[in-house]
Amino acid sequence: MWDFLQTYGGRLAEGTLVTAAQFALATAVALVAALAAGLGRLSAHWPVRAAATTYVEIFRGTSLLVQLYWIFYVLPLFGISLPKLTAGFLSVGLNVGAYGAEIVRGSILSVQRGQWEAAYALSMSPWKRMRRIILPQAIVLMLPPWGNLLIELLKGTALVALIGVADLMFVAKQINGSTFLSAEAFGTALVIYYLLARVLITPAMRRLERSMARRLGRA
Amino acid sequence: MTFDWKWDFVWEIAPRLAAATLNTLLAAGSGYAIALVLGLALALGQRTRWPALTFILRETLEFIRSTPLVLQIFFIFYVGPQVGITLSPWVAGMMAIGLHYSAYLSEVYRAGIEAVPKGQWEACRALNMTTRDTYARIVLPQAVPQAIPGMGNYLVGIFKDTPMLSVIGVTELMQTANAIGSETYRFLEPYTLVGVIFLALSLPTAGLVRLLERVLRRKLGM
Amino acid sequence: MELSAYPLELPPDDRPMVRFMNVTKSYGSLVVLDDLNLDIQRGEMVSVIGPSGSGKTTVLRMLMTLESINGGVIYIDGKPLTHMERKGVLVPADEAHLRRMRASIGMCFQHFNLFPHMTALQNCMEGPVQVLGLSKAEARDRSEELLKMVGMIDKKDQHPSRLSGGQQQRVAIARALAMRPRIMLFDEVTSALDPEVIGEVTEVIRRLVAEHDLTMLMVTHQMGFARDISDRICFFYKGKIEEQAAPEQFFTNPQRERTQQFLRAVKDAD
Ligand SMILES: Nc1ncnc2c1ncn2[C@@H]1O[C@H](COP(=O)(O)OP(=O)(O)OP(=O)(O)O)[C@@H](O)[C@H]1O
Ligand SMILES: [Mg+2]
Numbered sequence: 001m002w003d004f005l006q007t008y009g010g011r012l013a014e015g016t017l018v019t020a021a022q023f024a025l026a027t028a029v030a031l032v033a034a035l036a037a038g039l040g041r042l043s044a045h046w047p048v049r050a051a052a053t054t055y056v057e058i059f060r061g062t063s064l065l066v067q068l069y070w071i072f073y074v075l076p077l078f079g080i081s082l083p084k085l086t087a088g089f090l091s092v093g094l095n096v097g098a099y100g101a102e103i104v105r106g107s108i109l110s111v112q113r114g115q116w117e118a119a120y121a122l123s124m125s126p127w128k129r130m131r132r133i134i135l136p137q138a139i140v141l142m143l144p145p146w147g148n149l150l151i152e153l154l155k156g157t158a159l160v161a162l163i164g165v166a167d168l169m170f171v172a173k174q175i176n177g178s179t180f181l182s183a184e185a186f187g188t189a190l191v192i193y194y195l196l197a198r199v200l201i202t203p204a205m206r207r208l209e210r211s212m213a214r215r216l217g218r219a
Numbered sequence: 220m221t222f223d224w225k226w227d228f229v230w231e232i233a234p235r236l237a238a239a240t241l242n243t244l245l246a247a248g249s250g251y252a253i254a255l256v257l258g259l260a261l262a263l264g265q266r267t268r269w270p271a272l273t274f275i276l277r278e279t280l281e282f283i284r285s286t287p288l289v290l291q292i293f294f295i296f297y298v299g300p301q302v303g304i305t306l307s308p309w310v311a312g313m314m315a316i317g318l319h320y321s322a323y324l325s326e327v328y329r330a331g332i333e334a335v336p337k338g339q340w341e342a343c344r345a346l347n348m349t350t351r352d353t354y355a356r357i358v359l360p361q362a363v364p365q366a367i368p369g370m371g372n373y374l375v376g377i378f379k380d381t382p383m384l385s386v387i388g389v390t391e392l393m394q395t396a397n398a399i400g401s402e403t404y405r406f407l408e409p410y411t412l413v414g415v416i417f418l419a420l421s422l423p424t425a426g427l428v429r430l431l432e433r434v435l436r437r438k439l440g441m
Numbered sequence: 442m443e444l445s446a447y448p449l450e451l452p453p454d455d456r457p458m459v460r461f462m463n464v465t466k467s468y469g470s471l472v473v474l475d476d477l478n479l480d481i482q483r484g485e486m487v488s489v490i491g492p493s494g495s496g497k498t499t500v501l502r503m504l505m506t507l508e509s510i511n512g513g514v515i516y517i518d519g520k521p522l523t524h525m526e527r528k529g530v531l532v533p534a535d536e537a538h539l540r541r542m543r544a545s546i547g548m549c550f551q552h553f554n555l556f557p558h559m560t561a562l563q564n565c566m567e568g569p570v571q572v573l574g575l576s577k578a579e580a581r582d583r584s585e586e587l588l589k590m591v592g593m594i595d596k597k598d599q600h601p602s603r604l605s606g607g608q609q610q611r612v613a614i615a616r617a618l619a620m621r622p623r624i625m626l627f628d629e630v631t632s633a634l635d636p637e638v639i640g641e642v643t644e645v646i647r648r649l650v651a652e653h654d655l656t657m658l659m660v661t662h663q664m665g666f667a668r669d670i671s672d673r674i675c676f677f678y679k680g681k682i683e684e685q686a687a688p689e690q691f692f693t694n695p696q697r698e699r700t701q702q703f704l705r706a707v708k709d710a711d
Contacts, residue, residue, distance in 0.1 A: 061425070062417040065382040065393060070414060073406040151285055158287035162386065169290055182297035190286045190294065197285035338554035341507055345548040346568035346620060347540060356571065360558050 004184045008175050015171030016192055022089045022157040022167055023196075029093025030100050030153060037097065038104025039130070052101065059098035064156050067091050072163045088160030088167075096153045103149065107141035108134060140212050147205035151197050158193070168192060229408050232399050236409070239395035240416055246312065246391055247378040253317025254377065255370070258324025262332065263354070265325070283322040289383045291315045296387045312384040320377050327369035331362035364435055371428030375421055382413075392416060445530045447514045449521070456519035458483045458624060458656040459504065465512035466499055473499050475680045477513070481624075486650050486657045488667035488688075491677030492703060497660040500677075501626045504658065505548045506539050517542055517624070544572075547622030551629040553609040555601040561588060561612045562597040565619045573620065580619070587615035591645050607638030614645055625649070627659040639663070646670065664707055668692050676700050 005012075033055075040052030059067065068091040072084065082090065111134050119129040161170035172189035176182050261280060265273045283291070295318075296311040306314070335358050343353040382393035390398075396409035442463055451460065457480040466474040474496045481487050489497045502508045504515065506522070514531060515522045524531040525538040534542070555564050565584035569575040575583070588594045591611040601609050610630055617625065627646065631639045643666050649655060650670050661667050667674060667688065674691040676684045676699075684697045695701050 057422060058414075058418065061421045062414045063379040063382045063393075065385075066410065066414050066417060069393075069396075069406075070410045073400070074410050077407050155285075155287040158289050159383070162289075169287065172290070173293065176293070176297060180301075182294070182301055186290060186294040186297065190282075190290055193286045193290065194282050198281070336554075338550060338552055339556065341505075341550065342554035342556070344507055344543075345505055345546075345550075345617065347543045347572050348568070349540075349572075352571050356567065357556055 001184060004181060005188070008171075008185070008188075011171050011175070012168065012188060012192065015166060015168035015189075016196075018166055018170075019154075019157055019168040019193075020196070022085075022092065022160055022165065023154050025089035026093035026096065026153055026157060027150065029090060030096040030149075033094055033097025034100025034104050037101035038108065041101065041105050042108060044126075056098045056101050059095050060102075064091065064095045065159055065162065067095055068159055068163060084160070084163050084165050087163060088157070088165045092153060092156045092160065096149060096156060099149055099152070100146065103142050103145045104138070107138040107145075110141060111137045136216060140209075140216055143205065143209045143212060147202060147209075150201050150205065154193065154197055154201060224407065225405075228403075228405060229412065232409060232412070235395055235399065236392065236412055236416065239390060239392045240420075242389070243378070243381050243391040244420075246309075246316070246381045246384055246389065247374070249313050250316035250320065250381070251374055251377050253313060254320035254324050254373070257317055257321035259328055261321055261325035262328035265329065266332070280322040280325060283319060288315065288319045288380055289386060291319055292383060292387055308384070308387040308389045312387060312389050316377060316380065316384070319380075320373055323373050323376075324370065327366045327373070328362065330369070331366035332358060334365050335361045364438075367435055368428060368432035371431060372425075375425050375428065378421060378424070379417065442513075444514075444524070444532070447521075447524070447531050449526050449529075449531065451516055451519035453519075457481055457516075458485070458518055459658070460516040461500075461513065462516065463513035464503065464510055464515060466496075466503060466508065466510050473680050474503075477680075477682065479675065479682065481656055481658060483656055484654050485672045486659070486670060487673045487675055488671040489658065489660045489675045489677060490662070490664070490667060490703075491683075495677040496680045497677050498628055501548065501628050501658060501660060504624070505546055505626055506543055509533075517545060544620070545623040546626065547617035547620055547624070548626040549610070549613050549617050549628065549630045551632050553601070553606070553613045553633075555609055555613055555616070557601050560598050560600055561593055561604070561615075564601070564612060565616045568616065568620045584615065584619050587618050588612070590618075590648070591615045592641070605638060606634045607641045610634065610642045611645055614642075614649075618649075622655070624656045624658070627657065627661070629660050629662065631661070631663060662707075664692070664704075676703065678703075 037052040037055050040048050041056065043049050043052070068087070071082065071091050072087040075082065075087075108130075115133055115137060116129070119133040124133070157167060158169040161167050161173060164170070168189050172185045175185040179185070261276060265276050267273065292312060292315040295315045296306060296308065299306040299311060339357055339361065340353065343357050348357070381391050384391050385394035385397060388394065392413050396413045399409040400406045447462065451457075459479075459481040461477045461479040464474060464477040465472070477500070479500075489500060491497055499508060503510055504522075510523055514524050520542070521531055521534070522539075522542045523534055525534045526532075555561075556567065559567065562581070562584055565587060566577070566580040569580035569583060570577060573580075585594060585597065588597050591614055593608060593611050593615065596604060596608060596612075601612070604612065614630075630646075631642050634642065643663070646659070647670055650657070659667070659671075668691075669688075671688050673685060674688050675682055676691070676697075678699050684691070684695060684700045686696075691700075692704065695704060
């Protein structure tokens, strides 16, 4: 095992960096898409609602792998060629964003009625009401489910290896292919994913939850 | 190659995709069956008198939930032969999906069991029922209806994760679409059709699960 | 007192149906029952009363073996319940021993705890079939007879959610009796009921006292009812028996200051 890490540690580390980058970029895409679609589904204008609903249903109704292949292999036929790195994080981000949109929508709807009415009574504009009163409270509600969703996102990034992005999964597969050290290669990669999830993402989300709660004066 | 949708080609590949759809459903069904049974065993395993067992199970399940399914599929498929168990792609794939989702389902069962009021356990004790009878006749019949919405969501989830089986060569939809693509150099129709098939199957199923959830909530007076 | 100092069995001439001997129960540092000594004779009906938190429920739950005890021994019909004999001394009972001993005890709860997925009849048959191994037919006969006794025979095929609180509690009593216990425990069985249905449950308990040779221990807040049907009243205060006496004596001439205060407070509340 020690020999294995000495020989392949460097490559696994590079793969991990690519995975981390894919994770960060996909998270950004997912947040934007989720917020846009989540708010869109609550819009008063039906075309906006329809567009948001279509996005959410298509991306939740099919598989990430199907979406990834479609974006990477079929979109070019429409004249949109994306480099594999971009196709990778974009697919993962859009897929997770569709699930995130439901979280956004759900948490906005569960902000207490009284808060909406109070903002109404202050005759705030709808946009101001959303931004200054409702969203800050909704964000506290949506953080815990987002914590779980980000773990799913990290797991989702492993699929970008299948279009050739040299992430952690890709490196593990390559090492397995050239050395047949399957247990070591895949096992080490599994442990790294686990550590990323449990040592980085989960504690970071917990900290964020606490600080958001404090800002709203709830802790 | 530019954008031109060919209906002839669609009809030509339709039978192959239909057969592959059956395989996908079969894979999802068998993976789900494994996950249902194993998940229950893992949920009950966390409720024994041995805290060490509970701890080990919790951590293992946490590990399984936090790591990519596709990597687990590779791990089982390639490491199996190294320890003397050669697995066909189907068997390895079913094991991986079953194990992965049993980790999620065990949480669903656990929540369902914990939602059964303490008084029910005490009534069983007062009637001198065995632990086995208490679970089989009183607790699980109340826990499972609670768990059904969660169970339904993971059925849809398993179905959508079956394309990952293509990485070890299980001939489900994705694998078939890949094969068609590399034989004909046409990707538009196969990949789009796969997407449409997934939509056509998962949207109604998800809707059905939501309906079931509403009906159950009403029936259980929740 | 060391466990070795407790008798393995009570002598034949001193065998109450239930004996609490120096029983102590605590949750962490909170001592709920302190060195409790209490005998209940065969066929006796004892009512336990006292302020909230005085440990009344705990006494019943220990007897039903829903709670373990921290000190002392409980005997049932002269045999240890909470302990068993091992190499000539008492050791804490294992599950098999508890199961054997528990068979002679039945309990009714404040919130009924009927099984919601079973009908009234199925609730009553569950124990006899699954635990006692009776045939379905025998269990059905026994259960229907008891449901008749509690006046619930015409609702036997209803699920608990379709029954009123009083009706549910009567089914729960039938369910407990179907196991043919020798000791019955009632923990505030009327406390969760609407005032107008309390009578139908107390009526059933009255009939049990009159017609059956059961040993009963009942926690209640209904002083009048306790006075009518009990052989003895036991007043708990802060985990100890403050006073116990026959009902007449207890209610007309309480000896202790705290008992008098409690009875006055209860009377004022009425
Ligand atoms: N599981 C528990 N953990 C900690 N403390 C407990 C527990 N169960 C009971 N207690 C405490 O033990 C004491 C006695 O409780 P018990 O339920 O026996 O009172 P009670 O006399 O039945 O009161 P009430 O009339 O309110 O039913 C109380 O102080 C209660 O808070
Ligand atoms: Mg009580």
